[in-house]
Amino acid sequence: MSDPTFYLSMAATGLAGLAMLIYAALNGWRGWLQLQHEQLGHDRHGQAPAPASAGARIEIADLKERIRKLEAIAAGVDL
Numbered sequence: 001m002s003d004p005t006f007y008l009s010m011a012a013t014g015l016a017g018l019a020m021l022i023y024a025a026l027n028g029w030r031g032w033l034q035l036q037h038e039q040l041g042h043d044r045h046g047q048a049p050a051p052a053s054a055g056a057r058i059e060i061a062d063l064k065e066r067i068r069k070l071e072a073i074a075a076g077v078d079l
Contacts, residue, residue, distance in 0.1 A: 052060070
């Protein structure tokens with residue numbers, strides 16, 4: 001086990017494995033960023049996202065109200 005070739009090959013293998021992990025993580029990060037970009041509704045031409053429908057706005061308002069109530073409960077405020 002004191003052979004320098006063994007240690008050199010283990011180091012090269014570890015470095016290659018680390019490089020593959022970093023490459024996969026970078027591709028995943030870029031994919032996640034692209035997904036977030038698409039979810040925001042922006043395209044490459046800088047157009048604004050389409051306006052939300054009335055049903056979606058009502059649902060968002062309902063969720064905001066629920067969050068406000070839960071925060072009040074957590075803070076100990078009586079509604």
